[in-house]
Amino acid sequence: MRPFAVAGIQMNVVEGGDNLAVMEHDLEHLVKRFPWIQMVLLSELALSGRNPRHAQPLPGTLEPRFSALARRHGIWRIPGTVYETCGDKVFNTASVF
Secondary structure, three states, rough: OOOEEEEEEOOOOOOOOOOHHHHHHHHHHHHHHHHOOOEEEEOOOOOOOOOOOEEEEEEHHHHHHHHHHHHHHHEEEEEEEEEEEOOEEEEEEEEOO
16 A cells, blocks of 8 residues: 555634635645645635635636646645535535646
């Protein structure tokens, strides 16, 4: 069996704040400090907080940024969950990049 290194980032989520910038900063710091990491996970609703009014359709504007970060560092990335709108329903969705 081959080892697979997974790391988690626990961060302070600011409701409606610029959590994406914090996520990106924390990821940059993590991969510099632990270059062998292969997958990084963030907590549930880390991007926008617990309020479903921040829901958005997926795919949307966030996927290219998440994908670019994962590609640049050569890692799998699960940026926590986001509230996703689909018609008149809201789902708590976890994407993998």
